[in-house]
Amino acid sequence: MNNSELYNYTLRLADNALILGQRLSELCSKGPFLEEDLAQTNIALDYIGRAQSLYNYAAQLSGKPLSEDELAYRRAENNYYNVLLVEQPDEDFAHTIARQFFYSVADCLFYAELTKSKNETLASIAKKVIKESKYHLNHSSDWVKRLGGGTELSHEKMQNAVNALWMYTDELFEIDDIEHKLIKEGVAVNSSNHKSLWLAEVTEVFKEAGLSVPENNFMMTGGRSGNHSEHFGHLLSELQYLQRAYPDATW
Amino acid sequence: MSIVNDQLEVWEVFIQSKSGLPHIHAGSVHASDIEMALQNARDIYTRRGEGTSIWVVPTTAISASNPLDNDMLFDPSNDKMYRLPTFYLMPEGAKHI
Numbered sequence: 001m002n003n004s005e006l007y008n009y010t011l012r013l014a015d016n017a018l019i020l021g022q023r024l025s026e027l028c029s030k031g032p033f034l035e036e037d038l039a040q041t042n043i044a045l046d047y048i049g050r051a052q053s054l055y056n057y058a059a060q061l062s063g064k065p066l067s068e069d070e071l072a073y074r075r076a077e078n079n080y081y082n083v084l085l086v087e088q089p090d091e092d093f094a095h096t097i098a099r100q101f102f103y104s105v106a107d108c109l110f111y112a113e114l115t116k117s118k119n120e121t122l123a124s125i126a127k128k129v130i131k132e133s134k135y136h137l138n139h140s141s142d143w144v145k146r147l148g149g150g151t152e153l154s155h156e157k158m159q160n161a162v163n164a165l166w167m168y169t170d171e172l173f174e175i176d177d178i179e180h181k182l183i184k185e186g187v188a189v190n191s192s193n194h195k196s197l198w199l200a201e202v203t204e205v206f207k208e209a210g211l212s213v214p215e216n217n218f219m220m221t222g223g224r225s226g227n228h229s230e231h232f233g234h235l236l237s238e239l240q241y242l243q244r245a246y247p248d249a250t251w
Numbered sequence: 252m253s254i255v256n257d258q259l260e261v262w263e264v265f266i267q268s269k270s271g272l273p274h275i276h277a278g279s280v281h282a283s284d285i286e287m288a289l290q291n292a293r294d295i296y297t298r299r300g301e302g303t304s305i306w307v308v309p310t311t312a313i314s315a316s317n318p319l320d321n322d323m324l325f326d327p328s329n330d331k332m333y334r335l336p337t338f339y340l341m342p343e344g345a346k347h348i
Contacts, residue, residue, distance in 0.1 A: 033259065035280050035291035042294050142286050 005178045006119070007061040008081070009188055011071070012224060014054030015082035018072055020103065021047030022239050023086065024096075032093055039139060040096070046132040053125050073243035077233055078226035085168035087223065087232045094154075094161035097143040102165060104137040105201050106172040109194040118186035141205050148209025155210065162206075163214050170219035173198070262288040263313060266296055267304040274306050282307075 024044035031037025055068035114126035147158040173195040182188030259281040265274035277296045282288035288307040
């Protein structure tokens with residue numbers, strides 16, 4: 001395949017979207033109150049829509065007669081390349097918000113840049129996605145401020161979630177040979193440049209929320225090369241159940 | 252046992268479907284602050300292209316007329332046809348009068 005880097009790159013973007021969408025959709029009917037339940041599932045649908053466009057493109061690039069569903073639902077665990085952050089479970093609402101906030105700050109920086117990609121398909125997907133990303137960022141950063149600056153208990157829960165998920169944030173800015181090559185071609189985004197911008201933005205919101213930036217510098221990585229956390233298998237078993245039990249099932 | 256109200260405040264939502272048209276009452280949402288009220292209204296009432304503008308108003312800010320006053324307030328207009336602007340020709344092209 002001539003396009004193997006582009007294929008892998010697109011697959012990574014798609015996997016991030018699908019897995020975060022899956023995590024958020026698990027919250028359906030379990031939100032803290034009706035309106036927030038709807039908000040979270042709306043966001044889940046944004047990610048699943050995004051994943052669909054990206055898998056569709058990846059399937060075309062694969063050079064095989066693959067469908068987007070086969071890519072989304074029938075790969076083995078170590079053939080998914082999403083970052084570890086998006087697969088982390090919803091321990092409580094603060095975890096959901098911290099995960100979303102960390103991801104959305106990086107996501108906005110990333111997709112704003114991807115709109116300028118020389119690859120027209122990725123650029124046009126990015127133009128659509130960036131509007132959604134901005135909303136996700138608004139929604140999650142408002143909640144970080146509310147919970148951080150709310151009651152003693154909400155502050156404690158928010159800070160705990162931030163501390164727990166902090167070690168998954170470095171992976172958002174990793175790049176490897178695949179990206180290096182595509183960055184040279186003007187196709188990929190050099191997300192390693194975004195680390196300091198991300199930290200500045202997160203720090204700004206934390207300041208307003210009265211939260212402290214964790215001093216822990218230990219960082220986990222591996223999702224982008226298929227090494228996932230123990231939560232991932234459980235997530236996949238639910239995600240893939242229908243397609244495994246009834247291959248090619250349609251509505 | 253006292254009942255604890257753990258719901259957030261109620262806000263009334265008004266949606267404008269197109270620029271130039273009035274904002275029309277769409278329903279209500281729960282929210283703790285104005286930003287949340289706007290976001291919840293957006294997520295519940297405008298996800299299928301229903302609107303281009305949203306207003307949210309705390310429900311407590313709305314005063315309602317008393318249904319017992321209906322006779323006094325609304326009946327007197329019923330027998331005065333001259334109050335209804337049915338004698339005018341509609342200007343051509345005016346859609347929203």
